[in-house]
Amino acid sequence: MAESRTVAFHTLGCKLNFSETSSLSRLLENEGFEKKAFDDLADVYVINTCSVTDNADKECRQLVRRIQRKAPEAMVVITGCYAQLKPKEIAAIPGVDLVLGAAEKFNITHHLAEISKGDATKICSCDIEDVNTFTASYSLNDRTRTFLKVQDGCNYNCSFCTIPMARGKSRSDSIENVLANIKELANSGVKEVVLTGVNLGDFRPLLSSPEGRKIEENIEKIEEKKIIGLQEENFFSLIKELDKAAGVERFRISSIEPNLLTNEIIEFVSDSKKFMPHFHIPLQSGSNKILGMMRRRYKRELYAERVGLIKTLMPHCCIGVDVIVGFPGETDENFKDTFDFLHSLDISYLHVFTYSERDNTHALTLKPVVPISKRNERNKQLRNLSYQKMQFFTQQHIGQARKVLFEGHSKNGMMEGYTDNYIKITIPFNNEWVNNIATWII
Structure with missing residues (x-):
């Protein structure tokens, strides 16, 4: 060795x-x-x-x-x-x-x-059931932006997903340790941190510990759910603390479940100077029938409410969406429901996934199976819709001045950066702009 x-x-x-x-x-x-x-x-x-x-x-x-x-x-x-x-x-x-x-x-x-x-x-x-520890991690490939893991694992059991089998139950870092990592990243010159996790909105470190699980069991037996000395940490309390942290200038929230993206989180981001107006919210299907078969924990009506509130408070906010096509039992009508629903929403882009069979998932038992050719065609239709959505979103901001964080990579003499609301800006490479936040006219 x-x-x-x-x-x-x-x-x-x-x-x-x-x-x-x-x-x-x-x-x-x-x-x-x-x-x-x-x-x-x-x-x-x-x-x-x-x-x-x-x-x-x-x-x-x-x-x-x-x-x-x-x-x-x-x-x-x-x-x-x-x-x-x-x-x-x-x-x-x-x-x-x-x-x-x-x-x-x-x-x-x-x-x-x-x-x-x-x-x-x-x-x-x-055995994945024995995995109960949390190890913090973050990317640090350059000084500009880093992905910081604050949560791991998932207690949800969506019928298509193997993640709980691969990563175990939900568990999180402590707010104290997250803040310590933020300080370290700030000292390294990082300007933007993207908070990541498997089920980020389920961040709750106190009740994730073995001792916390005992507390959680007791809480269920107490009507008012109050225990002397217990202060539950959750995702909302995390972002409030991060908003006050010195050093890092910008934060982004990566993918967060619509049922965990509360009104108070949305309202907080709308007032924050550090949390960027950018959400990525998995939908997976615009058909309530398919959402039920997927064992998702919301209906399309709740999703539309979340998007509506975001755009009411932050008309300039970028909203990304995950969607799966070709799930077992998805008829042409179900797909049309999804397409029409996405078309009607004021969203900015899509991440489109073609359903693929995964061992030991409930979805394998569902019928009828959608032919691969039809899955691919539906994927193509939604990717085209995504392109149109992003073009429209960008055009809405042409002529506006927005804050851009430029990255340090030179690609054929060009450099890239993202506005606060996640519009990509490409300009000729200039070393003076690297890792700097500048006001830019789109």
């Missing part, structure tokens, strides 16, 4: 994975590893996987094959959601040396020290 001193990373999936990969990188760098680009030769390659779509699984296999061709003597470590869900399947991929499940990913330095190339593939995993 003493000779293996270079490491390269590749991340599949969500912002949460990117924050964790960055933390894994810092762990190994603290142990003396030199970080390399994934396309470079390295002694260790770490792939942090996703398992939301089949493509992520296939891409993991392709990446391992690529490493085998380029660096057959390198150690290959697979972690992330796919590693938790199907560790034996991953261990069977030629070239994989170490598989780390949800509870072991942050023990990577310990496990790497115990194995050698040529050993039998080591699987370090556990």
Whole structure:
């Protein structure tokens, strides 16, 4: 192990994975590893996987094959959601040396020290029910913007989703520790922090601890739910504290469930100088029938209310939407309901996912199955709608002066930045603008 001193990373999936990969990188760098680009030769390659779509699984296999061709003597470590869900399947991929499940990913330095190339593939995993700790993580690829994980796991059981099986029950960081991380990020020059989690709105650290769960059980038996000395921390109390924190100038809330996006959160953001007018709210379907089959915890009427309040208080606010097409049982009429509902909403863009079958999910039992060709066609229609929505949203702000945070990457002599309400601005690269917030005429 003493000779293996270079490491390269590749991340599949969500912002949460990117924050964790960055933390894994810092762990190994603290142990003396030199970080390399994934396309470079390295002694260790770490792939942090996703398992939301089949493509992520296939891409993991392709990446391992690529490493085998380029660096057959390198150690290959697979972690992330796919590693938790199907560790034996991953261990069977030629070239994989170490598989780390949800509870072991942050023990990577310990496990790497115990194995050698040529050993039998080591699987370090556990029953997801036993995963009950929270490890904070954040991305720090440049000084401009970082993704900070404040919550992990999910207690919801949507019929299409494997995330609870891959990441375990909902658990969160403490507000005190989040504030400490914010101070550290501010000292590193970070100007914008994106709060991330699996079910971000379910942030509630006190009741996530073993002691807290006992308190929670007692609370259910007390009509007024009052216990002396108990002050529950929740997502609203978190953002109020962050709004007062010094150093970081901008915060964004990543994906938040519509039933957890309360009126008080929306009203708070509308008055805040630090929280950006930008929400990403999963819808998944505009048909109440399909929402019920998906086991979502709201109906389209509540979703429309949330969007309506946001746009009433913040007409300039950017709203992104997740939607799934081709869910089992989704008829042409159900899809039309979704399309028409999205068309009617004052939203800004869509993230469109084509439904793919996932093992051990309730959705596998639902019929009829939507043909792949029809799923793809529906995806195309919604992506076209997304393009039109974003064009319309941007045009509404042409000529307006908005605050833009410019990033440090040069792409063919150009640089990018985002307005407070998430409109992308592209200009010729100017080093003086890097990591600076400037007033810009759109």
